[in-house]
Amino acid sequence: MNLEISALKYLDEIKNENFTVEEFISKTIEHIKKIDGNLHAFLSINEKAIQQAKEIDRKIKSKEKIGKCMGMPLSIKDNICVKDTKTTCASKMLEDFISPYDATVIKNLKSEDAIIIGKTNLDEFAMGLTTEFSAFGPSKNPWNTDYVPGGSSGGSAVSVSALECIASLGSDTGGSVRNPASFCSTVGFKPTYGLISRYGLISYSNSIEQIGPLTRTVEDTAFLLNIIAGQDPMDNTTIDNKGENYLKNLDAGIDGKKIGVISEMTKNVDKEVSSATKNAIVQFEKLGAKIEEISLDMIDYSVASYYTITATEAGSNLARYDNLRYGYDFDLEGYEFNSYISKARKNFGPEVTRRMILGGFVPSAGHAGKYFLKALKVKNKLTAEINEAFTKVDLLISPTVPILPFKFGEKIDDPVALFLIDFNTVTANLTGKPAISVPFEISNGLPIGIQIHANTLQDKLVLQAAHALEKTTNLPGVSI
Amino acid sequence: MVKIGLEIHCQLTKLESKLFCPCKADYRSFEPNTNICPVCIGLPGSLPRLNQKAIEKGTLISLALNCKIPEKISFFRKNYFYPDLPKNYQITQFDAYGHTSIGNNGKITIEGKEIRITRIQLEEDPGRLIYEGTSEKNKITLVDYNRAGTPLVEVVTEPDFENPKQVRVFMNILVDLLENLGVSEPSLEGAVRADGNVSIEGGNKVEIKNVGSFHDLEKAVHFEITRQQSLVERGIPIELETRQWDDRRKITVSARSKEEEQDYRYFLEGDIPWILLDPKYVDQFKQNMPESIASKRDRYIEQFKIPAQVADVLSSDKFYSDLFELAHNEKNAKEVANIITTDLMGFVDTKEKRQQSKLTSKHLSDLANAIINNTITRNSSKSALQEIVKTGKSLNEIITELDLGHVSDEFELSAVIEKVINEESIAVKEIKEKPETVNFLVGKVMKKTKGKADPSLTLELLKKKLKIY
Numbered sequence: 001m002n003l004e005i006s007a008l009k010y011l012d013e014i015k016n017e018n019f020t021v022e023e024f025i026s027k028t029i030e031h032i033k034k035i036d037g038n039l040h041a042f043l044s045i046n047e048k049a050i051q052q053a054k055e056i057d058r059k060i061k062s063k064e065k066i067g068k069c070m071g072m073p074l075s076i077k078d079n080i081c082v083k084d085t086k087t088t089c090a091s092k093m094l095e096d097f098i099s100p101y102d103a104t105v106i107k108n109l110k111s112e113d114a115i116i117i118g119k120t121n122l123d124e125f126a127m128g129l130t131t132e133f134s135a136f137g138p139s140k141n142p143w144n145t146d147y148v149p150g151g152s153s154g155g156s157a158v159s160v161s162a163l164e165c166i167a168s169l170g171s172d173t174g175g176s177v178r179n180p181a182s183f184c185s186t187v188g189f190k191p192t193y194g195l196i197s198r199y200g201l202i203s204y205s206n207s208i209e210q211i212g213p214l215t216r217t218v219e220d221t222a223f224l225l226n227i228i229a230g231q232d233p234m235d236n237t238t239i240d241n242k243g244e245n246y247l248k249n250l251d252a253g254i255d256g257k258k259i260g261v262i263s264e265m266t267k268n269v270d271k272e273v274s275s276a277t278k279n280a281i282v283q284f285e286k287l288g289a290k291i292e293e294i295s296l297d298m299i300d301y302s303v304a305s306y307y308t309i310t311a312t313e314a315g316s317n318l319a320r321y322d323n324l325r326y327g328y329d330f331d332l333e334g335y336e337f338n339s340y341i342s343k344a345r346k347n348f349g350p351e352v353t354r355r356m357i358l359g360g361f362v363p364s365a366g367h368a369g370k371y372f373l374k375a376l377k378v379k380n381k382l383t384a385e386i387n388e389a390f391t392k393v394d395l396l397i398s399p400t401v402p403i404l405p406f407k408f409g410e411k412i413d414d415p416v417a418l419f420l421i422d423f424n425t426v427t428a429n430l431t432g433k434p435a436i437s438v439p440f441e442i443s444n445g446l447p448i449g450i451q452i453h454a455n456t457l458q459d460k461l462v463l464q465a466a467h468a469l470e471k472t473t474n475l476p477g478v479s480i
Numbered sequence: 481m482v483k484i485g486l487e488i489h490c491q492l493t494k495l496e497s498k499l500f501c502p503c504k505a506d507y508r509s510f511e512p513n514t515n516i517c518p519v520c521i522g523l524p525g526s527l528p529r530l531n532q533k534a535i536e537k538g539t540l541i542s543l544a545l546n547c548k549i550p551e552k553i554s555f556f557r558k559n560y561f562y563p564d565l566p567k568n569y570q571i572t573q574f575d576a577y578g579h580t581s582i583g584n585n586g587k588i589t590i591e592g593k594e595i596r597i598t599r600i601q602l603e604e605d606p607g608r609l610i611y612e613g614t615s616e617k618n619k620i621t622l623v624d625y626n627r628a629g630t631p632l633v634e635v636v637t638e639p640d641f642e643n644p645k646q647v648r649v650f651m652n653i654l655v656d657l658l659e660n661l662g663v664s665e666p667s668l669e670g671a672v673r674a675d676g677n678v679s680i681e682g683g684n685k686v687e688i689k690n691v692g693s694f695h696d697l698e699k700a701v702h703f704e705i706t707r708q709q710s711l712v713e714r715g716i717p718i719e720l721e722t723r724q725w726d727d728r729r730k731i732t733v734s735a736r737s738k739e740e741e742q743d744y745r746y747f748l749e750g751d752i753p754w755i756l757l758d759p760k761y762v763d764q765f766k767q768n769m770p771e772s773i774a775s776k777r778d779r780y781i782e783q784f785k786i787p788a789q790v791a792d793v794l795s796s797d798k799f800y801s802d803l804f805e806l807a808h809n810e811k812n813a814k815e816v817a818n819i820i821t822t823d824l825m826g827f828v829d830t831k832e833k834r835q836q837s838k839l840t841s842k843h844l845s846d847l848a849n850a851i852i853n854n855t856i857t858r859n860s861s862k863s864a865l866q867e868i869v870k871t872g873k874s875l876n877e878i879i880t881e882l883d884l885g886h887v888s889d890e891f892e893l894s895a896v897i898e899k900v901i902n903e904e905s906i907a908v909k910e911i912k913e914k915p916e917t918v919n920f921l922v923g924k925v926m927k928k929t930k931g932k933a934d935p936s937l938t939l940e941l942l943k944k945k946l947k948i949y
């Protein structure tokens with residue numbers, strides 16, 4: 001039994017009775033116990049996983065109706081609520097928070113007999129790009145444990161690439177799924193805004209973020225989308241995808257499609273990343289696509305706009321953590337309210353505190369016009385620009401991250417340098433467009449991903465292009 | 481010149497559920513913290529889902545106050561820390577970046593004066609703080625989130641009021657209007673709360689907060705004007721400030737809070753998409769609007785020749801006007817109106833009594849018809865009505881049971897009259913000099929028949945008997 005297996009392959013093996021769910025889950029847990037002390041992908045493990053596996057095996061044996069996931073182990077970023085499970089956002093602030101309800105995506109997965117194997121590490125409240133801002137210590141990149149795995153869904157990417165699960169759900173606010181996917185050589189997808197319900201995803205910047213899958217193959221992403229995408233009455237911002245089947249015609253290819261290469265996103269990049277991008281363009285041409293260069297002027301302001309908007313929304317979204325109703329152990333008796341609040345909220349880490357201070361300032365009276373409202377203008381203009389671009393081309397591509405994975409501690413003290421790593425990913429969030437990162441090369445043992453965008457609700461087109469590009473590669477798995 | 485503006489918060493108590501979750505809008509009967517869910521206590525990851533019915537009610541109110549309704553509206557976050565606020569922001573509406581609240585630029589005329597309505601906005605009510613303990617040392621604050629998320633409508637007026645009396649008249653009209661629209665029950669405790677702002681010539685604007693009952697608003701405004709005038713007379717400048725209404729002492733006191741410096745960092749609530757209000761949709765509401773109080777009043781006067789005072793009472797109380805509309809026909813309208821405004825009002829003067837009342841519109845119309853057809857006297861009708869309210873039995877049953885049938889039989893009545901003439905010989909002797917004494921005799925007959933005698937027949941028979949013409 002090999003743990004390096006795609007979701008669809010797993011289903012075949014279970015159907016052919018090559019192994020039982022219990023066997024697979026047991027082996028996965030054994031593997032996690034062996035390696036996760038070092039990699040630290042997980043913040044908690046589902047203690048009932050084997051029991052759940054047995055129950056699914058029983059259902060399979062007695063030919064009862066069985067869900068599409070057939071007991072496949074999935075990991076979940078620890079900012080998505082799973083009932084009766086700690087959901088910490090990798091923050092001391094929520095150290096003891098046990099969610100009393102399931103996020104909609106979790107409900108959907110559970111009803112299809114997926115097994116939530118554990119909750120994965122992230123930068124505190126999803127603010128960061130390396131997992132170094134997790135209050136419980138960073139995750140390590142399995143390709144080279146001296147290197148960061150990317151973030152904020154770093155634990156999810158590590159768990160997929162290090163075979164600790166079949167696939168994972170992360171969240172992507174400015175690249176938080178795609179960035180670690182690129183750094184750890186997995187597929188990472190940020191869907192059209194509103195395609196997947198955010199109910200139960202702990203908000204960081206709610207107007208631009210989405211839950212997204214991290215998987216071994218593009219097919220697996222399509223498989224998961226079929227389960228978790230679509231309108232949800234619990235989230236008013238979800239949109240109707242008309243019951244789209246993302247697996248159907250996934251191999252349609254991209255012959256005749258027009259692809260724009262975003263020039264701003266290919267300018268200031270590492271030379272290995274630049275060369276990989278050129279190779280990808282060659283492959284796309286071979287697949288029959290027509291390539292042209294596209295410039296989006298507003299992209300130069302996108303990171304500034306992104307940080308202004310996310311700080312503003314974070315300042316509001318994280319205000320509820322006052323420890324009155326839930327949180328961590330703290331005796332609130334004897335405090336006057338204002339002094340209580342400042343004391344109770346001291347448990348946020350440095351990056352969250354930094355962004356909340358920014359979030360208190362940029363939308364405040366007297367400053368909003370200079371910062372927050374300008375940031376919204378950039379967002380609107382950028383959206384108009386990309387909409388205009390999509391009248392000329394079908395897809396837009398770029399490297400997912402301008403640079404190669406880097407070592408721990410290399411950039412953590414330089415917030416501005418860290419911010420620029422987001423340069424290629426924030427546009428999809430600000431404009432609500434779908435974007436994917438596909439593993440494309442391994443350069444000196446470090447993964448490089450290629451990013452593909454399409455227009456709103458053209459999620460399937462993104463997957464088709466990614467699937468076509470994926471087939472041109474033959475990348476090794478990580479050796480653990 | 482005195483300038484007064486108002487901000488009135490009114491709970492949409494007629495809605496089934498809260499503004500953004502399925503918990504009950506009617507939180508009053510619950511044990512503390514039992515009418516809650518992940519959304520209204522702001523659990524991590526929960527999202528608001530808009531109660532569309534609240535949009536409908538907001539539209540109705542905006543139309544009734546002659547407001548403009550934008551083609552698309554949105555919600556904003558008002559950010560501040562307070563223990564009764566589960567998310568530490570309130571989802572509300574905000575007009576600073578263009579008209580995106582449910583209504584704007586309305587007006588309402590009171591006693592010939594036009595009061596401009598600045599805007600109408602929908603928002604969520606916070607939870608409730610309950611203070612216990614008497615001294616600073618043992619003072620504790622308890623939080624009950626049952627109310628958190630209850631749908632509120634805020635009506636903001638321009639500073640168009642010139643005196644406290646106008647404030648009172650406006651509040652009465654507004655409260656009747658909200659009740660008439662079927663959106664709220666203003667009599668419920670805390671359902672209508674108002675803040676005011678008052679300024680006089682040469683002084684700064686002073687906000688009055690915390691006026692718990694709208695009845696006290698007039699008093700609070702009056703106190704504030706007097707206070708400000710006495711400051712001016714003594715040459716003391718009036719400061720820009722917020723003052724709290726002290727309900728016990730009936731005065732305003734300086735809030736000494738940082739209210740003015742508070743920066744709410746308003747921004748768009750991304751969890752609730754823009755709501756499109758198609759003008760066609762709004763037009764439908766316009767056509768199906770409940771008839772306004774003023775129009776009801778005019779119609780009652782014109783169509784049924786009901787006296788203006790009676791029409792005022794009938795039209796401004798939805799409980800009465802609903803009864804009236806169902807009970808009346810062209811013939812008995814005046815009588816039905818009469819019964820409601822003279823007798824019924826005494827029997828159902830509280831909310832509890834109204835809820836317990838067994839009276840139906842059928843009862844009312846039966847009773848009116850009986851009076852018109854002389855099968856019951858007006859006098860007996862009051863006892864019958866009281867019994868109906870209590871038991872809900874049919875009028876016929878009650879007439880039989882209580883023996884309220886009209887004595888209009890000439891023979892039976894003559895016997896009673898004979899008796900009265902014998903008993904009241906002194907009065908009978910006086911009648912030649914003082915003809916009005918006959919009314920005294922009619923009264924005696926009525927008493928003997930327990931009010932069932934037909935008064936006009938009695939008078940006629942008495943006159944005949946005593947030969948006075």
Ligand SMILES: [Zn+2]
Binds near residue numbers: 629
């Ligand atoms: Zn609720």
